Amino acid sequence: MSLIYSSGNLLRVEDMSLFHDAPTGRRTLTVATSLQLERGGSLAIVGESGSGKSLTAKAIAGLLPPGVRLSGSIRLEGEELTGLAERDWQRIRGRRISMLLQDPFTMMNPVMRCGAHIEEMLRDQPEFRSRSARRAEVARRLAEVGINDASVADRLPFQLSGGMCQRVALAAALARDPEILIADEPSTALDVTTQAEIMRLLNRAQAERGMALILITHDLRLAFSACERVCVFYAGQMIEVGAAPALAAAPFHPYTTGLLLSEPPASRRVSTLVAIPGRVPPADAVENECPFSDRCRWVVDAKCRTTRPPLVERTPARFTACVRQPEIQGELDALRTAALEAANEPEPVTPENGALVHVAGLCKSFGGKRPMHALKGVSLSVGRGECLGLVGESGSGKTTLGRCLVGLETPTSGQIVIEGIPSADFEALARNERARVRQTIQMIFQDPYATLNPKHSVGRALEESLRMSQRTGRTQDHVRTLLSEVGLTEAYAGRYPSELSGGERQRVAIARSLAVDPAVLVCDEPVSALDVSVQAQVLNLFKSLMASRELSLLFITHDLAVVRQIADRICVIYLGEIVEEGPCQQVLNDPQHPYTRRLISAIPAPAH
Structure with a gap:
């Protein structure tokens, strides 16, 4: 499959699949990903946790975890990157492809001063052999990301705020002037104003350098405002691709429609947010069916559960992996229209109670x-x-x-x-x-x-809180009631936090708080x-x-x-x-x- 975005050909990924070789056998992590990125272009990869978007980014940067293997092709201006030895990756990583991670505090060495992280990227360049030249370049790089206080170079990461630390991490990622920057959730942990500042810095750096940007995010507002094109990932597969404005105006896949409607609008209040039920399945659990079929209201077994649908071009430069898209597009559009029309509700009344x-x-x-x-x-x-x-x-x-x-x-x-x-x-x-x-x-x-x-276990955590509430009756009955109240079945009582998704853990935390009424x-x-x-x-x-x-x-x-x-x-x-x-x-x-x-x-x- 070929996704033709433009005449540029800086990065080309073809039929890339990722596998994990475990003692129990091979597990499929992502399937047949193909994408292209032109010089100076921007691409957002969006999807829920577990969709494979971060793993795809790490594969492009040659940073796959141990035990994860790759098949397919990754070419950077015609040079095949698949199978390169680590010493070969070292001449590419930082210089041609650089990566900015979500949490700068884990990306940076906590015992290294901030300036040293940038100096590390400069040492092998002849013009920065002297310490004074490196110090001057560090100050220049910090100023480039909005840090005009040169003394920040002498501080340790924990002495900075999250936003300042992310700026230092960005300065280090840009220190070798890479051709491609992969930003993996670069602003998720930041407040709205700091997030806006970081994204402005990214977009400015991209424009000034002619650098290509791959933005990994679950924030749809951020993806559509920052990038020209958007790829939607789900259960290890690219299920929709298109230009950001076109995809935002009329998504072709039910999953993309659900994501857009789940996003809380900043301009108005809605009575109930549209939420997609269930959770993302592992890629190897849905190898022979549409990966979204269990969560989709338009599923038809004969069409959706017999084979994994390929990514198909429906209109020029618009791709989707929904076999029913032509027949349900009207319903998808109507659902979005109805959700937006039903958005206005009366001004909430402030309670008059004490x-x-x-x-x-x-x-x-x-x-x-x-x-x-x-x-x-x-x-x-x-x-x-x-x-x-x-x-x-x-x-x-x-x-x-x-x-x-x-x-x-x-x-x-x-x-x-x-x-x-x-x-x-x-x-x-x-x-x-x-x-x-x-x-x-x-x-x-x-x-x-x-x-x-x-x-x-979840049950034990709730039982401990219930003992403090001094409720009468069987504890197991109260545990079952609490789980039901937060939308979980009684089977969750026997599970442990590591077995739960982020949303399920938060529901358990809410249930535990409710235990004392x-x-x-x-x-x-x-x-x-x-x-x-x-x-x-x-x-x-x-x-x-x-x-x-x-x-x-x-x-x-x-x-x-x-x-x-x-x-x-x-x-x-x-x-x-x-x-x-x-x-x-x-x-x-x-x-x-x-x-x-x-x-x-x-x-x-x-x-x-």
Whole structure:
């Protein structure tokens, strides 16, 4: 199969398949991937976790993990890269193909100073043999990515913010002026303004150098706003390819349609986000059928379950792997139209009930002689049955506030009252009051895997929380009820965290918090690490729990599109201070503070 994007021929991948040789036998990881990339072109590869997009990128960069083998062809300007020895890859990697990873803190050596990471890329170039020449070039490279403070070169990675660390990693990736940069989820862990800055830097570097860009991401807004063409991966197969504007306007595959509808719109609130049920299957489990058949509402066994459909050109430069696309395209278009038309809903009404949580003049400082002031006189309240969104960039103080509310941090000064109990200092509370507060307010964290004991089954984790709630009745019945409430079957009680997807782990974390029957949940970036479809599932779950349990939420996030879908009111926090507060739709449609306007302007253009 040939995908002809343009007359350029910088990178050509043909029928590339990836396999893992395990003691139990060969496992198929990806199948028959073919793509081309012209010099200066940009290509986004999108899909859920487990789709094979990152593994494909690593194959192109010669960085496959041990045990993974490749068949097919990868050519860089006619030179075959498949089968190259590592010494040959060393003359290509960095100079011709460079890679920028999702987490700069794992990409960079924690005991090497930031400048040394860039110097490493320069040492074998004659013009940078002297230390002074390398130092000058490091300063120039840092300035190129927006770091004008040359002293950053002497700092260690942990001394920088995530955004600053990603800039240093980008400077190192660009130090040899590569012809192709592969950016694997380069902004996923960053807040919206830092994400926008990193993407501007990438696009500027690409334009100035005539460099080609491969962007790996699950963020559809980012993919469509940053790249000319988009490849959609699913279960190890490319299932749709096309120019970004055309694919965004009229996707040909049901999976692409589902991804686009799962994305929370930043410009309006929808009653229910469209979510794709189920999860991505392993590639070798769907070798003889359409990989999306188990999750597709248009599946027809005779057509979809007899063989894996190939990628076929339906219109010029538009490819899809759906055998039913010609007959269902009208329904796909109608579904998108209906979803967009049904998007407008009445302005949410702020509850008039009394506040369950009341915060007044809260301050929190860290450090000794030169303290860092994380919170500076924050005041807010959360009403019964209300969702209050707390939005701001990394370092704004929003997580510190959440931790103060649940007793994980003790504020320096100020008041916290939870259901009538002064709770600023948990240690000073009487035992019965502390138990009552802990039962009233629970916290859900960004990374559920870090909060679950990997040695404990899901059932045991829930049983431990249920023992604290002192509920009557059989514990197994309560475990079954909790799992059902978060959309999981009782079979999950016997599973361990490592056996669950990210969305399933977060559902278990939510169930564990619900075990004590709380009135308030503090949700700290609970969907930021999830794929867009799983994110939609979890947001819909929060909405249903608020309705069924009359729960109140303090929803902490940097994603304004997400907060619009769930919050009744919004507090915008900047450098430890609340700078704007009001009804969600009012604040996002008519922001008054310059910082709020900056947050909104940084949101990538919608994909639909």
